[in-house]
Amino acid sequence: MGIWALTIKDIRIILQDRGALYTLLALPVVFIAILGVSTGQLLSTRDELKxxxxxxxxxxxxxxxxxxxxxxxxxxxxxxxxxxxxxxxxxxxxxxxxxxxxxxxxxxxxxxxxxxxxxxxxxxxxxxxxxxxxxxxxxxxxxxxxxxxxxxxxxxxxxxxxxxxxxxxxxxxxxxxxxxxxxxxxxxxALPKPPVIAVVKSGSSIIYQTLVPAFIVMFAFFLVNIMASSFISERQLGTLKRMQTTRITPSQLLCGKTLPFLLISIAQSSLLFLSGKIMFGMSWGTYPFLLIPVIITTAVSATGLGLLLATFVRTESQVASYSTFLVVVLAGISGCYMPRDWLPELMKTVSLGTPHAWALIAYQELLTHPHPSLNVVGECCLMLLGFGVIAFILGWIRFRKLEYHI
CATH class of the missing domain: 3.40.190 (D-Maltodextrin-Binding Protein; domain 2)
Structure with missing residues (x-):
């Protein structure tokens, strides 16, 4: 069994698990829709909101x-x-x-x-x-x-x-x-003049350009719950032990278990950006294509953290408590619940220890600045990639010690 076989297997399992699909895909869309209803975006014309x-x-x-x-x-x-x-x-x-x-x-x-x-x-x-x-x-x-x-x-x-x-x-x-x-x-x-069109900077648009990416980042890390649960299920069913007896190496096993969640995380963020565009008419910025590396590196960071968490938990109750604590606390520290500009300077500095903060900085640069700094976006993507790689390496080391007793 190779990496792609493991990946396809886990993707099929996730697609059959309606609870996991609801948590990863439907719940974020519903949450953003509620945001739109509560602010009047979905019940009013965009011109009126301006x-x-x-x-x-x-x-x-x-x-x-x-x-x-x-x-x-x-x-x-x-x-x-x-x-x-x-x-x-x-x-x-x-x-x-x-x-x-x-x-x-x-x-x-x-x-x-x-x-x-x-x-x-x-x-x-x-x-x-x-x-x-x-x-x-x-x-x-x-x-x-x-x-x-x-x-x-x-x-x-x-x-x-x-x-x-x-x-x-x-x-x-x-x-x-x-x-x-x-x-x-x-x-x-006086000569005939073209009509003057008043250009109004919509306050609600700025809000959505900030809040929607914040919720996208927060829900991207909900992945750690589903990912850790997947490892628990493999252990309980004994399939993890059986795969260890085959020729597949620990690195291949972890890559095969991680890749499907990476792909789902990318699909989740893309779906939420599309939902924001349809529901709120939010702009994808001056360079929409630059959202792609941010989405991918954020997904890498989330899956790396999910793998590391999976090596610490042994029961479903531990998955629920640890992952919920991790997701809620990191989202609060980084500024997912409110614009980062509202955070005290000390909290902004502390939040840089979370991958969420770097993803938010990149999204803010791309979505709220007419001329975003490519250096800032590049730095954020490197930091996100670094978080993901370090978490994956630590998870790989712990997995070999715990499962292979090396």
Whole structure:
């Protein structure tokens, strides 16, 4: 019995084991689908997810307040909806239907009438130094924007002033005539221009570019459970002893037992990337072909770790406890549960002792950078390959001592 015969045998066994297939292939896809449903990706159009949802309560109901609504609606990346009352606005903020709520009070138009040129051109010292409250406005931020509420208020005030400023300037006869002449000149010189397309960097896309690879890496190492169980089954059935009596060497035996899981790991990661593309429209980066070496070296690292674990466990209960502990802890340390950028510097340094971290760094470089560094990706692949080779050698040494008593 050669390496390929062992490989084909184990592949057939795995394909017949629905539990193993579910854990390796179906469970990760289901998990990512749940992620999409929980974030709204699978239940909303992609264009809607790229928009910041703003609710507008118009208590002023004047031509000027209507112009504010119109101008805000024309800004790319915003989806502005009118809300009837402040109570409704509060409910929409709580349930997430609106990320930001703008309230134009009943005195909005009157407050604008009270402004003069000095207030517009010297906002730091004039009436507008009070911010949006000077115009009888309120800006309420939902949970997603509460940390940047001051910035949101500043942006909203700037957008409103774009509408308000011309109204203030027109009260000066000299400036009004100057503005009218400028408009006439621009109208004469204006040429047809192509429509401006607002390019919005979708926050949800960035999230998926980070989270989907993180879960791909985490589930890649779920392989150690199935791989260790395979060795346990071979021992219990006695087939491992029978194979040792043939001409097959320990190295050939381990390669034949490892190769099928390597191929399945590669297929698993490829399937999950395809699922991310279909479910979330996630990009495969500027150089999609560079994902291939990362996928392969991650699989090598996972199968090497699986082989090493298989030499330590002797019962199914040990497989369940040891492998679960190993997968959960390594995923937590490396940054699979949250973006690595959120980890403290000390934890980032510690995480480099795990293969997960190097896989995450490579995926982040390829998927979130328009011009990824090939040196960084190459270094990560070498580290992953090193983890896998070292784990395989250690597993091979332990296997010879335990099974062949050498």
């Amino acid at each position: 928009l910041i949802k703003i609710g507008l309560v118009d208590e002023d109901k004047t031509e000027l307040s209507e112009q504010v609504y119109h101008d805000l609606s024309m800004i790319g990346g915003l989806k502005v909806d009118k809300i009837s009352t402040r109570d409704d606005a509060a409910i929409r903020l709580q349930d997430g239907r609106s990320g930001i709520v703008i309230v134009l009070g009943k005195d909005f138009d009157d407050r604008v009438e009270e402004l003069d040129l000095s207030d517009v051109f010297d906002a730091q010292n004039g009436k507008l130094s009070q911010g949006v409250e000077a115009l009888d406005m309120q800006v309420l931020s939902g949970a997603s924007y509460v940390g940047v509420s001051d910035l949101v208020e500043y942006v909203v005030l700037s957008a409103v002033l774009k509408v308000v400023s011309p109204e203030v300037v027109r009260r000066n006869p000299l400036l009004r005539r100057l503005i009218d002449r400028m408009k006439e000149r621009h109208a004469e010189d």
